[in-house]
Each structure stands twice: as C-alpha cells, then as structure tokens.
Amino acid sequence: MIAEAGHFALVLALCLAAAQATVPLFGAARNDAALMDMGRTAAVTQFVFIAAAFFSLMHAYIVSDFSVVNVAQNSHSAKPMLYKVAGVWSNHEGSMVLWVLILALFGAAIAAFGRNLPPALRARVLAVQGMIGFAFLLFVVATSNPFLRLDPAPVDGNGLNPILQDPGLAFHPPFLYLGYVGFSVAFAFAVAALIEGRVDAAWARWVRPWTLAAWCALTLGIALGSWWAYYELGWGGFWFWDPVENASFMPWLAGTALLHSAIVVEKRDALKSWTILLAILTFVLAMMGTFLVRSGVLTSVHTFASDPTRGLFILALLLVAAGGSLGLYALRAPSMRMGGLFAPISREGGLVLNNLLLGTATATVLLGTLYPLVIEAVGAGKVSVGAPYYNLTFVPIMAPLIAVMAMGPLLAWKRGDLAGVLARLAAAAVVTVLVTGTTFAFTGGPVLAVLGVGLAAWLALGTVTELAERIRLFRAPPAETLRRLGGLPRAAIGMTVAHGAMAVIVLGITASSAWQSERILAMTPGQAVEIAGYRVTLDRVERIPGPNYLAERATLTVTRNGAPVTVLRPEKRAFTTPRQTTTEAAIHTTFMADLYAVLGDPTAPAPGGAAGWTVRLYHNPLVPWIWIGAVIMVAGGLVSLTDRRHRVGAPSRKARGSADAAVPGAA
Amino acid sequence: MIRPRTGVRAALAAALVAVTVGLAAPPARAVGANEALPDPALEARARELFKELRCLVCQNQSIDDSDAELARDLRILVRERLLAGDSNEEIIRFLTSRYGDFVLLKPPLKASTVALWTAPFALLLIGGAVVVLRLRARRTAREARPLDAQERARLRALLDDDGDDGGKGAGA
Numbered sequence: 001m002i003a004e005a006g007h008f009a010l011v012l013a014l015c016l017a018a019a020q021a022t023v024p025l026f027g028a029a030r031n032d033a034a035l036m037d038m039g040r041t042a043a044v045t046q047f048v049f050i051a052a053a054f055f056s057l058m059h060a061y062i063v064s065d066f067s068v069v070n071v072a073q074n075s076h077s078a079k080p081m082l083y084k085v086a087g088v089w090s091n092h093e094g095s096m097v098l099w100v101l102i103l104a105l106f107g108a109a110i111a112a113f114g115r116n117l118p119p120a121l122r123a124r125v126l127a128v129q130g131m132i133g134f135a136f137l138l139f140v141v142a143t144s145n146p147f148l149r150l151d152p153a154p155v156d157g158n159g160l161n162p163i164l165q166d167p168g169l170a171f172h173p174p175f176l177y178l179g180y181v182g183f184s185v186a187f188a189f190a191v192a193a194l195i196e197g198r199v200d201a202a203w204a205r206w207v208r209p210w211t212l213a214a215w216c217a218l219t220l221g222i223a224l225g226s227w228w229a230y231y232e233l234g235w236g237g238f239w240f241w242d243p244v245e246n247a248s249f250m251p252w253l254a255g256t257a258l259l260h261s262a263i264v265v266e267k268r269d270a271l272k273s274w275t276i277l278l279a280i281l282t283f284v285l286a287m288m289g290t291f292l293v294r295s296g297v298l299t300s301v302h303t304f305a306s307d308p309t310r311g312l313f314i315l316a317l318l319l320v321a322a323g324g325s326l327g328l329y330a331l332r333a334p335s336m337r338m339g340g341l342f343a344p345i346s347r348e349g350g351l352v353l354n355n356l357l358l359g360t361a362t363a364t365v366l367l368g369t370l371y372p373l374v375i376e377a378v379g380a381g382k383v384s385v386g387a388p389y390y391n392l393t394f395v396p397i398m399a400p401l402i403a404v405m406a407m408g409p410l411l412a413w414k415r416g417d418l419a420g421v422l423a424r425l426a427a428a429a430v431v432t433v434l435v436t437g438t439t440f441a442f443t444g445g446p447v448l449a450v451l452g453v454g455l456a457a458w459l460a461l462g463t464v465t466e467l468a469e470r471i472r473l474f475r476a477p478p479a480e481t482l483r484r485l486g487g488l489p490r491a492a493i494g495m496t497v498a499h500g501a502m503a504v505i506v507l508g509i510t511a512s513s514a515w516q517s518e519r520i521l522a523m524t525p526g527q528a529v530e531i532a533g534y535r536v537t538l539d540r541v542e543r544i545p546g547p548n549y550l551a552e553r554a555t556l557t558v559t560r561n562g563a564p565v566t567v568l569r570p571e572k573r574a575f576t577t578p579r580q581t582t583t584e585a586a587i588h589t590t591f592m593a594d595l596y597a598v599l600g601d602p603t604a605p606a607p608g609g610a611a612g613w614t615v616r617l618y619h620n621p622l623v624p625w626i627w628i629g630a631v632i633m634v635a636g637g638l639v640s641l642t643d644r645r646h647r648v649g650a651p652s653r654k655a656r657g658s659a660d661a662a663v664p665g666a667a
Numbered sequence: 668m669i670r671p672r673t674g675v676r677a678a679l680a681a682a683l684v685a686v687t688v689g690l691a692a693p694p695a696r697a698v699g700a701n702e703a704l705p706d707p708a709l710e711a712r713a714r715e716l717f718k719e720l721r722c723l724v725c726q727n728q729s730i731d732d733s734d735a736e737l738a739r740d741l742r743i744l745v746r747e748r749l750l751a752g753d754s755n756e757e758i759i760r761f762l763t764s765r766y767g768d769f770v771l772l773k774p775p776l777k778a779s780t781v782a783l784w785t786a787p788f789a790l791l792l793i794g795g796a797v798v799v800l801r802l803r804a805r806r807t808a809r810e811a812r813p814l815d816a817q818e819r820a821r822l823r824a825l826l827d828d829d830g831d832d833g834g835k836g837a838g839a
Contacts, residue, residue, distance in 0.1 A: 242727045344802055352802075356794045364787040371774075371783045380779045384721045386729065386772025393787045520703070 003068050006056030007147035010097075013049035013104070014137040016042050020107070020130030024123035025195075036119050039126035040111035046133060047101075047108035054101045057146050058088050067153035070094060070146045076159035078548045086170035087160050092294060092310075093146035095173060099290065100136050102174075102181040106210075107133065110185065117206060124192035125185075132184055135317050143310045162549065162575040162582050168228035172221060176248055179218020180286040183255055185210035187283035190276045191325055194332040199272040204265035207279070209641055211262060215255045216637040222248050223630035230623070231585050238512075238626060241390050246369040247289035250362050254282040257358035260351050268348055268413060270339035274355070277329060284322045285362070291318050292369070343415040350408030350416070357401040364393050402455050402506060405499060406462020410469065424469060428461035449514030453507060460503035467496045494640025501633035508625030517619045522603040524612040532619035534595055535559045536568070541599070541613055549573040551584075554599045554613065558588060570599040570615075591628070593621040709749050716745055716755060720762065721772050729772055 020042035027035025057070070061084045066072040074091045075084055089098040107129040114122050140146075163169075189207045193199045225245070230238040239245065258278040264271040295311030342348035368385040375383050406428070410421045422429075436454035443450065468474070470492065471484040519531045528537040539555040556568040568586035575582070588595040600614030704710040717731035722738035730738040730745075741762075748758045762770050774780045814822065 237732060240727050341805065342802075344799070349802075352798055356791070356798060360787060360791045360794060363790050367783060367786055371780075375779060382767060382769040383774045383780060383783075384727065384769055384772050385774060385783070386719075386721060386727050388719055388773035389783075392773075393784075397787060397791065 002056045002059055003065065003147045003149070006053040006060075007145065009049040009052040009056070010137065010141055010147075013046050013053065013100075014134065014141055016046040016049065017130050017134035017137050020046060021127055021134050022130075023127075024130075025127040028120040028123040028127075028195075031120070033119060036123035039123045039130070042130065043104070043107040043111040043126050046130075047104035050097070050101045050104045050137075053147075054088075054097050057094060057097060058085060061085065061087050064157065065153075066155070066157050067150055068146075069148040069150045072150055072154050072157045074160055075157040076548070077156055079160060079165070080547055082167065082170055083160055083165045086164075089173045090160055090164050093140070093144045095177075096136070096140045096144050096294070097146055098174065099177055099181060100133060100140060102177050103129070103133050103136065103184060106182060106185050110188075110210075114206075121189075121192055121196060121203075121206075124195050125188045128188035128191045129184065132188070132321070135321070139310075139313050139317065143313050159548075159575070159578050161578065162573065162580050163232065166228060166232055168224050168232070172224040172228060175217050175221030175224060177221075179214050179216075179221050179255075180248070180251060180289060182210065182214020182217055183251060183258075183279075183283045183286050185214065186255075186258060186279040187325070190279035191328060193276060194325075194328045197332055197335065199265065199276060199336060201266050201269055204262045204275070205645060208259070208262050208266065211255065211259055211279075212637055212641050215252070215259055216634045216641070218248070218252050218255060219630060219637065220634050222252060223627050223634075227627050231587060232582070238623070241368070241385075241387050243369045244293050246365050247292045250365050250369075251282055251286040251289060253358050253362040253365065254278060254285050257355045257362070258282050260354050260358075264348050264351050265339070268340040268342065270342060270348060271352070271355075272339055273333040273336045276333065276336075278355070278359075280322075280325045280329060284318070284325070285366075287314075287318050287321060291315060340414070342413070345411065345418045346416040347408065347411045347413045350404060350411050353404055354401065354408065357397055357404075361394055361397045361401070364397060365390070368393070399455060402459050402502065405502065406459045406465075409466045409495065409499070410462070425462055425465055428458065428465050431461055432458040443515060446514055449510050452510030452514070456503045456507040456510065459506065460500055463496055463499040463503065489645070490643035491640045491645070494636045494638075494643070496636070497639060498633045498636030501629045501636055504625050504629030504632060508622045508627075508629055511622035512620045512626070515621045519615075519617045521615060522612040523615045527612075529615075529617065531595070531617050532593070533560055534565065534619070536595075536597070536617055538613070538615060544571075546573060549575045549582075552599065554597075554615065556586070556597055556615070558595065566595075568595070568597045570597045572599050589624050591624050593619060594623050595619055704746055704750065709746075712755065713742070713746050713749055716749075716758060717742060719759075719772050720745070721770050723766060723770060727772070 020039055023042070024036050024039030027033070027038065057068075059065075060068045060071045061075050062081070064071065064075060064077045064084070066075075070091060070093050071087075074094070075087045079087065088094040107126060110117075110122065110125060110129065114125070117125070186207050189203065189210070193203055222245075225248070226238045229240070258275065261271050261275040261278055265275050291311070291314040295314055340348075368389055372383050372385055375381060407418075407421055407425065410424060411418075432454055435457040436450060439453045440447075440450045470488060471481045473481050476484070517532050519529050519536075521529060523529065523538040525538055525540050528535055530536075535558070537557045537559075539557055541552055541554045544551045544553045551571040551573045553569050553571045556570070558565040558568060566588045568588060570586040571584040573582050573584060574580075583598055583600075586597045596618040598616040598618075600616060603612045603614055704713060714731060718729050720730045720741060722728045722730045722733035722735050722741070724735050724737050725733045728738075730741045745758055745762075748761065753761070759771070763775075768775060774783060776784055
C-alpha cells in the first residue's frame with residue numbers, strides 16, 4: 001500500500017512538474033504575478049510529493065518488503081541497516097528517484113530562498129527546472145518504476161553487491177547527485193537569462209552561490225568515490241580514468257570554469273555570453289554523465305543496468321535539452337552587449353586563460369571517454385583509452401593551469417602588471433627552486449615528479465604571497481595586518497583556501513604516484529618483511545564471522561627500528577548473498593604516508609614448508625593529502641559561500657546599477 | 668572469473684560471467700607472489716609493460732592492477748616473452764596481433780586515432796587563437812575613435828534608458 005502511494009506521488013509530481021514547466025513561463029510573458037507565483041507553489045509541492053515517493057521506497061527497503069521487485073533485487077533481510085537505507089540509491093530505479101528528489105530540492109530552495117530575485121526571472125528559472133523535472137520524472141515513471149510489485153514475493157532478497165556495502169560508497173551517490181543536479185540551477189538561470197535577453201552582474205551574483213554549492217557537493221562526491229576506490233579496490237590506486245569517473249569529472253572541470261567566469265561577469269560585466277554557454281554545457285555534461293552511467297552504454301564500473309529503451313530515452317532527453325538550450329543560445333547570444341574592456345594581461349585575462357585550459361581539459365576527457373565508443377560504433381575496431389593517454393594529454397594541459405593559478409589572483413582587474421606580479425613572486429620563485437632542488441637531491445627523480453612537487457610548491461607559495469599582499473604581512477604593523485585579515489571578504493579567503501588545497505592535492509597525487517613502494521610476497525606465519533623502514537610480521541590468519549559474511553583476517557605486526565608501530569588487520573570477506581568475496585585493506589596512516597596491507601589468497605605450500613598467504617604491502621607517500629586537500633577545497637568553497645554578497649539578501653539590479661556607477665569605466 | 672578486488676567493474680562483469688561460467692572459478696590474484704621474475708631488471712621491465720596493457724575483461728584496468736584470471740595469464744605470457752629475450756616492442760606487437768589495439772591502454776597513433784591524439788592540443792591552439800583575436804578585435808573596435816559630443820549624449824540617453832529597463836526588470 002505504501003509503495004502504491006509512493007508510485008501515485010511520483011505521478012502527481014510529474015503532473016505538477018508539467019504545470020511548473022509551463023504556467024510560470026506564460027505568466028512571465030504576460031507579466032501576470034499570480035501565474036508567475038504558481039511556479040513557487042508547484043516547486044515546493046513537487047518536492048513534497050517526490051520526497052513522499054522517495055521515503056516510501058526507503059520504507060520498503062527498511063522493512064524488507066520483498067514484494068517490491070526493486071527491493072527483492074537489491075536488498076536482503078540480513079543486511080546492516082545503513083546499507084538497507086543506502087540500498088535505495090544503489091540501483092538504477094532508486095538512484096533516478098534520488099536524482100529527481102535532489103532536482104526538486106533545488107527547485108524548492110529557489111522558490112523558498114529566491115525572494116530577492118525579480119519575479120519574472122524567478123518564474124522562468126522555476127519553469128526551466130520544471131521542464132527538467134518533467135523529463136526525468138517521465139523517465140522514471142515510464143521506464144524505471146521502482147514500485148513494481150512481485151507476486152509471489154520471494155522469502156528473501158538477492159542482496160546488495162558487497163563491494164557497495166561500504167560507508168564511503170553509501171554517501172558517494174547523494175553528494176555526486178547534489179553536484180550534478182545542482183548545476184541544473186545554473187543551467188536554468190542561463191536559459192531564463194536567454195529568454196529574458198539580459199545578463200548582468202546581478203545575474204552572476206545570483207547564479208554563483210548555487211554553482212558554488214553544487215561544485216562543493218560534486219568535489220566531495222568525487223573525493224569520496226576516489227577514497228573508496230583507494231581503500232576498497234585493494235591496490236592503492238585512487239583514479240582509473242574509467243568512463244564513469246570521467247563522467248563525474250567533466251562536469252566538475254566545466255563547473256570549475258563556470259565558477260571562475262561568473263566572477264568576471266559579476267565584477268566586470270564581461271564574458272557574459274561565454275558564461276551562459278558554460279552554464280549550459282556544465283549541466284549538459286552532468287546529464288551526459290547520467291546518460292553514460294545509466295544507459296549501460298559503457299558497461300563499466302558502477303553501471304548496473306543495461307536496457308536500451310532507457311538509454312534511448314535519456315539520449316533523446318539529452319539531445320532535446322542540449323539542442324534546445326544551445327539553439328536558444330545561438331539565437332539570443334549575439335544580441336548580448338559586450339561588457340567591460342580588459343587588457344590581455346589582467347585578472348580577466350587570467351580567468352580567460354583559466355577557462356581556456358579548463359575547457360580544453362574537459363574536452364580532452366570527453367574525447368578520451370567517447371572515442372572508444374565512436375570508434376567501435378563506426379566499425380573502426382576497438383581501442384582502449386587509459387591512464388597513459390591522459391598522462392600525455394590532460395596532465396600537460398593542467399600543468400600550465402596550476403602554474404598560472406599562482407599568478408592570476410595577483411593581477412589587477414582591467415590592466416595587470418605582469419612584471420610587477422613576477423617581482424612580488426620573486427621570493428616564492430626562489431623558494432620553489434629550493435624546494436624542487438631539495439626534492440631532487442633527496443629522491444633522485446623521476447624528473448616529472450620532482451617538477452610536480454615544484455609546481456605544487458609554486459602554487460602554495462603564490463597563494464600565500466597573494467594573501468600576504470592583501471593583509472600587508474610584515475609591511476604593516478601586526479595590528480594592521482590582523483585588521484586587514486579580519487576585513488577580507490569571505491570570498492577572497494575561500495579562494496585562498498581552495499587554491500592552497502589544490503597545491504596539497506597536486507602534491508599528494510605526484511608523491512603517491514611516483515614514490516610508491518610495494519612488496520608482494522607469499523608469507524608464512526612468523527615471517528617478516530621490510531618496507532619503507534617498517535618491519536611487517538605476519539602473526540596469523542584466522543577466520544572471523546561478520547554480520548553477513550565470513551572473513552579471513554590476517555594479523556600483521558608493524559615495527560620501526562624495533563619499536564612497535566601498529567597492528568594491521570587486512571581481511572578477505574566472503575559474502576553469501578550475493579556470493580562474492582571482497583578485500584578489506586588495512587591502512588596505517590601517518591598523514592605523511594600510508595602503510596597499506598592487503599591479504600591475498602593462500603599459496604600452495606613450498607616443498608617442505610608450511611602453507612602461506614599472498615600479502616601485498618604498499619607504502620604510499622602523501623596519499624592522504626589528496627583527500628585532505630579535497631576536504632580543504634570544499635571548506636574553501638563553503639567559506640566563500642558564506643560571503644555576505646553571496647547571501648540570499650544579495651543586492652537587486654537597481655542597487656547594483658548605482659554601485660556600478662561608482663566604478664569608473666565599468667560600462 | 669573476475670575477483671571482486673577489481674572493484675565495481677567486477678560487479679557487472681561478475682554478474683555476467685557468473686551466469687555463464689558459474690561460481691566455482693579458481694582463485695586468482697593481481698601480480699601474485701610467485702609470478703615475479705628472478706632478474707630484477709627484467710621484472711622492472713615487466714611491470715612497466717603491465718601498466719600499459721589492458722586487462723581485456725576489466726574496464727580500463729591494467730593487467731598490473733587486475734585480479735582477473737585473464738590478467739594473470741597475460742602477465743605470465745609477458746614474462747615468458749621477456750625471458751625468451753623479446754624486446755618491449757616485440758611483445759607489444761605480439762599482443763596486438765593477438766588481441767588488437769584494445770589491449771593497449773595507450774592507443775597507438777594511426778589513422779583512426781589521429782583525432783584522439785591531436786584534438787586536445789589543436790583545441791588549445793584554436794581556443795587560444797580565438798581568444799587572442801577576439802580580445803584584439805574588441806580593443807581596436809573600442810579604441811578606434813573616441814566618441815564625439817553628440818554620441819556621448821546619445822550614449823548617456825541610452826544608458827539612462829537601460830537603467831529604467833533594469834528597474835522594470837527588478838520591479839515587475
């Protein structure tokens with residue numbers, strides 16, 4: 001009964017979305033306040049109905065109602081509660097319900113918090129949100145109904161893939177979707193602006209917080225996914241350039257470009273048409289990510305369903321959304337007035353370079369992801385595009401971006417002074433050279449990794465220099481410096497934090513890729529092995545029952561110079577529903593490096609010896625910095641989000657008009 | 668049969684394989700303990716090669732990382748060829764003759780992959796050229812001639828007009 005109510009709520013939400021997609025648009029064209037306001041009511045109500053559907057599905061999972069096909073296929077009564085709840089979005093149908101729920105959440109948030117938006121703009125934004133919601137709800141109701149019944153109901157369910165029964169992966173999809181779907185707001189604003197035919201600083205100021213919030217969620221989602229891959233997949237890798245990973249990475253790259261170009265619109269009223277295009281492309285890439293993952297076209301990691309009707313439905317949806325919005329763009333963008341002038345060497349110029357490099361990087365990932373599909377589709381054979389390709393294309397494009405990232409924030413708006421910036425970065429340059437030289441002396445290469453460390457140092461030092469300049473560190477009395485620090489806009493602090501975090505991530509990626517050491521060997525109990533200054537002894541391997549699996553657990557004692565460090569207990573878990581084994585790596589982290597142990601299979605006894613176990617040990621220097629950096633980066637985004645100017649009380653267009661007048665030459 | 672350590676990519680593959688092959692597959696492992704070659708230099712070459720070779724039944728995973736039985740067979744094959752004195756190129760040629768370009772994680776440069784390898788850099792150049800040209804065009808367009816008094820008055824009128832428009836937009 002509850003499942004039927006959920007299904008009915010979804011259909012009602014579909015009807016509401018249809019109303020939301022049309023009535024406010026009509027109202028905005030007719031300047032009818034009542035019709036425009038209907039969008040807000042529809043958005044909030046739609047959210048309530050989708051939430052009802054979502055929670056009725058969750059209820060079916062929690063009480064293990066196996067008469068619902070979706071629950072029977074993806075859950076099991078013996079599963080821990082966390083994974084019963086997370087099981088809702090671990091499958092195609094449930095994850096699509098989560099998708100529309102988050103979309104409706106953003107719609108309701110615009111309705112609730114968008115009070116300062118001009119009513120016509122708000123009505124149009126909500127209408128575009130309604131269109132997206134209608135399309136995806138139709139997709140769920142028509143092709144992916146999660147509430148189908150099963151008669152007779154099975155005694156128990158098929159269970160959730162054990163590899164997914166992990167806290168990291170339980171929370172990965174919600175954050176990923178908050179990011180993906182959050183970009184729909186920027187998209188809706190862009191389309192609404194195209195309909196209205198105007199984009200100005202106020203528009204950018206309204207769009208930025210939504211984009212920033214989505215970007216933070218996506219950053220966290222990607223970081224969670226890669227962290228999960230690192231500790232669950234059992235060989236210390238964290239990024240595979242897998243098409244599904246790329247699908248989430250492309251909107252991130254485009255969204256990062258969008259965040260930066262929107263600054264130029266806000267501050268300088270320039271790059272308007274490009275920013276609109278980026279907002280459209282970012283969400284199109286997010287929808288394409290959904291298509292790639294959900295259509296089964298890749299048959300890859302994280303892909304659970306392959307049903308061509310669904311694939312074709314999403315493809316058609318993607319084409320309509322991309323075609324419609326880009327068509328509208330082609331019609332309206334040429335009439336957009338050019339904004340503020342700027343010299344090539346200027347803050348704006350730096351942000352254009354940022355967009356050029358990020359845009360090319362996005363295109364490269366897109367190419368590498370789709371190329372094998374296209375080549376196969378046209379019958380030109382099968383190719384693989386893996387990490388070696390991206391190392392030769394993506395990395396050389398990103399390296400200059402990181403190099404100029406240190407300089408951009410120091411450039412003045414309109415006309416920058418490159419010589420002056422380089423002079424202010426002289427100290428940073430000297431320290432960078434010292435760090436690079438020292439790294440080379442200590443590690444002896446590889447040269448590219450040493451350069452990577454240098455790049456990270458340069459970015460970190462450049463970022464610190466910019467902050468020091470702003471607060472006149474050591475050049476003004478400490479009290480003055482503190483006052484300036486306190487007076488910095490939150491957005492500026494956020495930028496400093498996020499850019500610094502990028503340096504931390506680059507360092508983590510470089511060091512862990514270049515200087516990983518490993519020992520793979522068959523160990524018998526009592527045997528010891530040395531790795532990176534640690535001495536690891538296999539004490540024993542024993543069988544331990546878990547809640548829904550049976551584990552083989554090794555006990556490895558780790559010492560350093562004779563002193564005990566830690567005990568590592570890697571496990572191999574054998575699940576019964578479904579039948580599968582997983583490895584649980586044991587990780588000892590010092591935050592400067594991870595000691596990573598994996599228990600492999602038993603080995604045949606050597607002639608005259610005891611039976612042993614394959615043990616894989618890895619020492620991954622600085623690898624925790626990748627995720628620490630990602631968390632710091634998100635923190636930077638959140639700090640920026642609390643900036644007064646990003647708050648909901650952002651100034652209206654009229655107020656901005658007078659503010660602009662105060663800036664000489666802004667027009 | 669694929670072992671779960673290969674990750675979710677195994678989820679789908681395992682589901683497919685489990686149906687057809689059944690579940691009683693012998694255990695396999697990524698770069699196992701007893702596979703390594705005694706000569707460290709040769710073993711290092713083997714590991715470098717492994718990183719560029721795709722585990723054919725996995726998704727974008729190299730045979731260096733994969734747990735799959737097939738990845739293990741390929742590793743043993745590569746090591747045998749190394750022991751037999753083959754060069755890296757000979758081994759790659761041998762593997763592509765057997766499995767096609769699909770086995771290479773780094774696609775070889777040929778007619779069908781020229782676009783793949785050149786497009787990123789071509790895009791960067793084209794994008795850079797467009798940016799430079801547009802910036803230059805805008806500057807010359809704007810700086811060509813200062814406005815005369817009449818134009819300035821018209822501009823002011825237009826700007827005022829625009830301000831009203833903004834008011835309407837905000838107040839409607």
